[in-house]
Every structure is written in structure tokens, then in C-alpha cells.
Amino acid sequence: MADSAPLRIANLAVVLLLGGRSSRMGSAKHLLEHPATRRPLYQHHLDLLVELEKQGVFPAGVVVSARADQRDQLELPEGVELVVDDPDKNGAIGPASGILEAANAKPDATWLVLAVDLPFVTRSSILRLVASHARDSPVSLYLHPSDGNPEPLFSVWTPRALEQLRANCREGKSGPCRAAKDVWGGKVVEGRGGVSVVEDDCVRDADTPEEWEQAVAELAKRQQLRPGATSSQPSAPAPPPFAPAPTHSISFHTALALIDDLPLPQVVGASSIPDPAFSTSNDERASRLPLVEAAGGISSATVRATLPCPLHDNSAMDGYAVPSSLLATASPDRPVLLPILGRIVAGDPPPPPELVAALGTHGCWEVMTGAVLPSAAFDAVVKVEDAHEVGEADRAGRRVVRFVTRATPQQHRRAKGEQVQPGDVVLGEGERVSPEKVLLLAACGIAQVAVRSAPLSPPRRPRGRVGIVATGKEIVPLASLGPGREPAPGHVVDCITPFLSALLHSHGFEPVVLSSSGDSRSAFASTVAAALVADPPFSLLVTVAGVSRGSTDHIPSSLASLGISPVFHGVKIRPGAPVKLGFHPPTPTRASCALPVLSLPGNPMASAACMRSFGGALLERLSGAGTAWRSMDAAQARRWAQVLPATRSGSSSFWTVPLDAQSGLPSLESAMARRWTWPGALGSLAGAGAWVRVDVDEQGASVAWRSF
Numbered sequence: 033m034a035d036s037a038p039l040r041i042a043n044l045a046v047v048l049l050l051g052g053r054s055s056r057m058g059s060a061k062h063l064l065e066h067p068a069t070r071r072p073l074y075q076h077h078l079d080l081l082v083e084l085e086k087q088g089v090f091p092a093g094v095v096v097s098a099r100a101d102q103r104d105q106l107e108l109p110e111g112v113e114l115v116v117d118d119p120d121k122n123g124a125i126g127p128a129s130g131i132l133e134a135a136n137a138k139p140d141a142t143w144l145v146l147a148v149d150l151p152f153v154t155r156s157s158i159l160r161l162v163a164s165h166a167r168d169s170p171v172s173l174y175l176h177p178s179d180g181n182p183e184p185l186f187s188v189w190t191p192r193a194l195e196q197l198r199a200n201c202r203e204g205k206s207g208p209c210r211a212a213k214d215v216w217g218g219k220v221v222e223g224r225g226g227v228s229v230v231e232d233d234c235v236r237d238a239d240t241p242e243e244w245e246q247a248v249a250e251l252a253k254r255q256q257l258r259p260g261a262t263s264s265q266p267s268a269p270a271p272p273p274f275a276p277a278p279t280h281s282i283s284f285h286t287a288l289a290l291i292d293d294l295p296l297p298q299v300v301g302a303s304s305i306p307d308p309a310f311s312t313s314n315d316e317r318a319s320r321l322p323l324v325e326a327a328g329g330i331s332s333a334t335v336r337a338t339l340p341c342p343l344h345d346n347s348a349m350d351g352y353a354v355p356s357s358l359l360a361t362a363s364p365d366r367p368v369l370l371p372i373l374g375r376i377v378a379g380d381p382p383p384p385p386e387l388v389a390a391l392g393t394h395g396c397w398e399v400m401t402g403a404v405l406p407s408a409a410f411d412a413v414v415k416v417e418d419a420h421e422v423g424e425a426d427r428a429g430r431r432v433v434r435f436v437t438r439a440t441p442q443q444h445r446r447a448k449g450e451q452v453q454p455g456d457v458v459l460g461e462g463e464r465v466s467p468e469k470v471l472l473l474a475a476c477g478i479a480q481v482a483v484r485s486a487p488l489s490p491p492r493r494p495r496g497r498v499g500i501v502a503t504g505k506e507i508v509p510l511a512s513l514g515p516g517r518e519p520a521p522g523h524v525v526d527c528i529t530p531f532l533s534a535l536l537h538s539h540g541f542e543p544v545v546l547s548s549s550g551d552s553r554s555a556f557a558s559t560v561a562a563a564l565v566a567d568p569p570f571s572l573l574v575t576v577a578g579v580s581r582g583s584t585d586h587i588p589s590s591l592a593s594l595g596i597s598p599v600f601h602g603v604k605i606r607p608g609a610p611v612k613l614g615f616h617p618p619t620p621t622r623a624s625c626a627l628p629v630l631s632l633p634g635n636p637m638a639s640a641a642c643m644r645s646f647g648g649a650l651l652e653r654l655s656g657a658g659t660a661w662r663s664m665d666a667a668q669a670r671r672w673a674q675v676l677p678a679t680r681s682g683s684s685s686f687w688t689v690p691l692d693a694q695s696g697l698p699s700l701e702s703a704m705a706r707r708w709t710w711p712g713a714l715g716s717l718a719g720a721g722a723w724v725r726v727d728v729d730e731q732g733a734s735v736a737w738r739s740f
């Protein structure tokens with residue numbers, strides 16, 4: 033650790049609370065054996081806290097608060113202080129008693145308070161709480177993912193907040209949660225004392241033997257899931273592991289054939305509805321409309337981006353952020369072993385620079401796709417597939433990863449503004465506001481557009497209802513961006529939901545935006561479970577993000593647990609490779625339960641390409657409409673295949689290109705003028721009017737296209 037690095041919370045101490053009566057558990061909670069380390073729970077926690085103290089996180093020390101009758105059961109490591117929590121002296125004020133006893137022992141300290149009965153607490157959940165505690169915040173508490181309520185027993189308290197707790201206790205209000213709310217003027221929410229959890233379970237307590245049994249089973253399962261872990265190797269409890277890889281990737285055309293074979297219900301009378309995508313109007317009056325309502329209209333002014341895209345430097349892959357120089361010589365013969373210093377998932381605020389500096393640069397950070405990166409020093413990301421966690425801890429108790437390939441600077445990193453810079457033209461005057469333009473505009477912070485000619489009105493008699501569930505705690509709705517209000521660091525504008533809404537309108541379907549579930553499995557499962565029995569029923573359910581390798585990518589396993597069987601997961605396409613299709617069969621009592629569930633990958637262009645192809649195919653099947661994709665002849669296909677970078681045999685790539693003003697066909701000339709690097713770059717939507725799909729097999733390339 034760098035000695036010169038200032039510490040995040042100057043006078044931080046930690047108190048481990050042991051004093052509860054364990055009456056519902058029936059035996060002393062602090063003595064239960066933690067399955068990962070086989071140590072009594074209090075010692076398991078103390079090992080971690082003492083380790084963090086050594087690393088400088090708790091300069092004011094480690095304290096245990098216990099009742100006098102517990103004293104003899106404890107073996108405290110050297111340097112750990114004991115304060116006696118005496119209910120006879122303090123009265124029946126619950127955990128406030130232990131907290132205030134500790135505070136009395138070191139009145140100037142700020143305290144990290146931790147209850148012993150939280151078995152899922154990890155090093156990274158402690159560091160995250162410390163890192164999230166704002167300098168001017170009186171108290172910081174984790175928020176329960178299920179209901180947003182603060183968890184008082186995994187929290188940070190300053191002397192000011194402790195004074196409030198003391199005063200409340202004098203008035204007979206001993207709940208620490210109440211004191212935390214009082215000191216914040218009535219409410220604790222994210223950014224005002226509230227800290228969102230990354231590891232859902234870190235605030236899960238075990239109060240009863242049943243809860244403890246479940247926790248033990250869960251912890252043991254995680255332990256086994258860790259590569260290299262064996263039951264005889266006790267180590268720190270693992271944070272949620274990376275998701276397993278899709279087992280079998282299929283070709284684009286196989287995926288379409290599987291969609292063709294799905295037993296989808298017939299939509300009655302659908303063919304009598306004109307395709308709204310072709311409805312036009314001569315109304316020349318310009319009006320400024322919310323983006324989705326403007327879809328289908330003609331823009332009456334040039335529109336420039338207000339936000340950069342991406343909004344911040346971030347990881348393009350689920351894996352490990354590393355200083356590339358550390359892997360300069362890495363090879364299978366000369367592997368490089370690096371400890372994991374921390375973990376960042378998409379939506380986490382950037383870790384405080386002083387914490388990153390304190391942890392040093394000899395190591396790696398676990399990062400998920402879309403996560404901010406710890407610092408410029410971690411200039412490359414290695415995919416989880418290309419590294420291997422060894423299953424053993426280093427001497428400091430940190431998990432260790434083996435790297436066997438070199439990393440090049442900037443690999444799998446996306447730089448702020450690399451697609452679009454504020455001020456770039458994203459929509460020309462006279463351009464149609466297509467669903468793809470909605471995607472681009474929303475990503476760049478444009479919430480309203482002035483259009484002339486009447487845009488598409490939502491279908492009066494929709495062909496069907498399509499549910500949309502966006503996931504990922506990093507997404508913020510476009511509507512929440514007031515003028516001049518940027519998303520907080522780490523957040524991203526949800527541009528996919530507006531795109532899907534506009535696209536579904538254009539196909540004559542009614543989009544129904546269901547509540548986003550963040551990273552919570554349970555919130556996602558209850559939304560999908562309700563969608564399966566909705567009345568009137570849905571024709572299709574579309575989920576967004578969470579289908580790749582990240583530790584929060586739970587969509588495939590969550591859908592499986594709801595009885596939605598996979599039709600495919602993984603298609604050889606770029607962008608969009610992790611796309612998944614599931615199907616819920618009709619039940620004997622409810623034919624309307626039959627529901628295809630299309631899970632789009634989170635990268636906006638991957639979502640768009642997959643929705644246009646697989647979503648489009650599903651909507652066409654449901655409505656009886658024909659396909660909008662047109663094949664190019666062999667000569668044209670050859671020319672296009674020369675202009676666009678080659679793709680592997682057996683795979684397909686999607687590109688967005690301008691249309692030729694005269695012919696209305698994809699413009700090869702404009703495509704030649706562009707510098708193509710990879711398919712699916714969001715910035716390539718500016719000025720574009722069509723998708724071009726290149727399918728490569730042993731015979732060569734065939735090309736299809738469709739305008740938007």
C-alpha cells in the first residue's frame with residue numbers, strides 16, 4: 033500500500049456488535065461457524081476487520097461490543113478492544129447500547145458499525161460503504177435492495193449522528209434507523225445518507241435457525257462455484273461469481289429458423305391493420321414533442337448532442353481492469369498472479385481516488401461491462417474468459433487471479449465521448465425520427481424534438497401488447513434528465529426503452545414499460561412472474577441487459593427459475609452475441625401463458641440489432657406481416673463485403689449506413705468514406721438510414737439490408 037495516500041475517513045474505527053440476545057436463533061449467534069472459513073462468526077468478521085485495519089482503513093482501531101456474560105467466550109486478536117454493553121445500565125435500547133458504549137470509549141471517532149449476524153459481509157462491501165461515505169455526510173447506511181430501507185447495522189456514524197442517537201435514546205426513541213433519518217431531516221435515500229448495495233446479500237441477516245441454514249447453504253454453494261476452491265481450503269466468503277458462459281452459440285439463420293418453429297398463438301384480425309410505419313401526413317406545422325412521441329415525424333431543426341457518449345470511461349467487458357504494463361510478459365509459461373483489489377459493477381460511483389491510491393496499482397479490479405474504471409493506471413481490461421481465479425488467497429487475504437496473456441493499453445476500455453461529443457449533430461433537419469434515431473438521441477441526452485409532419489400516433493387497435501423490462505442499476509430514465517442535469521458518474525441514460533417503444537409503435541404493437549428491476553433478482557422475478565399471467569396477456573416480453581458474464585447478469589438463470597426454457601442463448605453475430613430467446617409454454621389451464629421472452633444484450637446497438645432481427649421476426653410472426661429485410665444481389669454483396677471489415681466464417685455482422693438520396697438504397701460511397709472499426713458503433717447512427725447485415729460462410733458473403 034502507498035504510505036503517502038490520505039485515508040478516506042480520517043478517524044474511522046469499527047465496532048462489531050455482539051450484544052444481541054440471539055433469542056430467535058436459540059443459540060449464541062456470534063459462535064456459529066462460518067462455512068467459508070470454519071471460524072466462529074465473530075472471529076470470521078474480526079479476521080477481515082483486522083486485515084483492513086492493517087491496510088489503514090480503520091486508523092482509530094477495531095472494537096468489539098459484547099455483554100459481560102459473553103466475555104469469557106471470546107478470544108480477541110491482539111489490539112482489538114472490548115467494550116461492555118450493559119443493558120442493566122443503559123436500559124432496553126437494543127443495538128444503540130453497544131454503539132453508544134463504543135462511541136463513549138472514543139468520542140472523536142467516526143464509526144463503522146457492523147452487526148455480527150450479517151454472514152454475507154465481504155471485504156468489498158465494507159470498502160464500498162467506506163468509499164461511499166461522503167465527507168459531509170453525518171451518517172451513511174446501506175439501503176436494502178428489496179424495499180430501499182436503510183440498514184442501521186452496517187453503516188457509518190459520525191460523532192454528529194451519534195449525538196442524535198444519544199438524544200433520541202433519552203427521549204425513548206432508541207432505533208438507530210430513526211436517528212439516521214432524523215439527522216438527515218426525515219429521510220435517508222441514495223445520495224442523502226443512503227448507499228445502494230452491490231452485493232445484495234451483504235445486508236441479509238440470519239435471525240433464526242432456518243435463515244442461518246439457508247445462509248450456510250448459499251455460502252457453501254458460492255464457495256464451490258469459485259474456480260479451484262475445495263472444501264478443505266477455507267478462505268474469505270466469495271462475492272457473487274461471474275455468470276457462466278452461454279453453452280452453445282448458434283448461427284443467425286439457425287436462430288431465425290428456431291423463431292419460425294415456435295408455437296406462437298395467432299393474432300386475430302391483425303392483417304386488417306395497415307402497417308403504421310408507412311403512414312404519412314402533410315401537416316407542416318412544427319411541434320416540440322417528447323422523443324418517443326416524435327418518432328415517425330420529420331425533424332424541423334438540426335439537433336446536437338448535449339451529452340457525450342459514452343458518458344464516462346468504462347469497461348466494455350466483464351473481467352479484470354489491470355495496468356497493462358503488469359501483463360507485458362504474461363504467457364501460459366510465465367503466468368502473472370495478481371490480487372483482486374476491489375470490485376466495480378455498472379452503476380457504482382467511481383471509487384474515491386484516495387482509496388484507489390491506497391490500494392495501489394499492483395493488482396487488478398473486478399469490473400463488469402459498463403463499470404467505471406478505478407483510475408487511468410488500470411488502462412486495460414482482460415475478459416473473465418481469459419483469466420483464471422486461482423482459488424487461493426494471498427497473505428493479505430486477497431483473492432488472486434492468474435493471467436496468461438498480454439494486455440494492450442486501452443483494450444476493452446471505452447473512452448468518454450468516443451462515439452459522440454456534445455455539440456455533434458445527431459439528427460439533421462428534414463430527417464425522419466426513426467426508432468434508431470430515438471436510440472441515438474436518448475443516449476445523447478435529447479429528451480424532446482421539434483418535428484413537422486404528424487409523427488406516428490400509437491395504434492388505436494394494437495396488434496398486441498409487448499412488455500419491456502429494463503435491468504441494471506446504472507440506468508436512469510431519459511425523462512429524469514432535467515435541463516442541465518447530467519446523470520451521476522457511473523450512471524447511463526436508458527436509451528433502449530425509448531427505442532423499443534418507438535419500434536413497437538411502428539409495428540402496430542403497444543409497448544408496456546414495466547418497472548425496471550435494477551440488479552435485483554427478486555424484483556426482476558416478480559415483474560416477469562406478473563407478466564406471465566397479465567390480463568390482457570402479453571404477446572411478447574422483452575428484457576434488456578444482464579445476459580452476459582457479469583456477476584449481476586442473472587437474467588438467464590432468473591428466467592430459467594420461472595419455467596421459461598431457453599430456445600437459444602448466444603448467436604454468432606456482432607453486435608449482440610449474448611442475445612437470448614426463451615419461451616414459456618401454455619399451461620393446461622391458461623393457454624395465454626405461452627409467451628416468448630426475448631432478452632436483449634445491454635449495449636444499445638446490440639439491443640437494436642437484435643430487436644430489428646429477432647424481435648422483428650417475432651413481431652412479423654405474431655402479426656402475419658412480411659419481412660422488411662431485402663437481399664442484395666451477388667455483385668453488390670461482393671462490393672459491400674470489401675468495404676466493411678471482414679467477419680469470421682459462420683457469423684453475421686450488423687452495420688448502420690447512410691442511404692443514397694436518389695436511389696434510396698444503402699450508399700456504398702458514403703460507407704467507403706467512413707472509417708469502420710467495429711460493427712455496432714452507436715456514433716455510426718448519425719446520418720445513417722439503414723442496417724446492412726453481412727452473413728459470412730464458406731461460400732463467401734451474402735448481404736441483406738433494411739431501411740429505418
Ligand SMILES: Nc1nc2c(c(=O)[nH]1)N[C@H]1C(S)=C(S)[C@@H](COP(=O)(O)OP(=O)(O)OC[C@H]3O[C@@H](n4cnc5c(N)ncnc54)[C@H](O)[C@@H]3O)O[C@H]1N2
Pocket residue numbers: 348349350351378400401402403415416417502503504506507524525526527528529576577578579580581582585607608609610632633634635636638
Ligand atoms: N467477459 C465478457 N464480457 C462481455 C462479453 C463477453 O463475451 N465476455 N460480451 C459483451 C457483449 S458482446 C455485450 S453486448 C455485453 C452485453 O452484456 P449484458 O447484456 O450483460 O448487459 P450489461 O452488461 O448489463 O450492459 C452492457 C452495457 O450496456 C449498458 N446498458 C444496459 N442497459 C442499458 C439501457 N437500457 N440503455 C443504455 N445502456 C444500457 C450498460 O451500462 C453497459 O455499459 O456484454 C459484453 N461483455
Ligand code: MOO
Pocket residue numbers: 605606607608609610633635637638712
Ligand atoms: O459488444 Mo456486443 O453485442 O457485440 O455489443
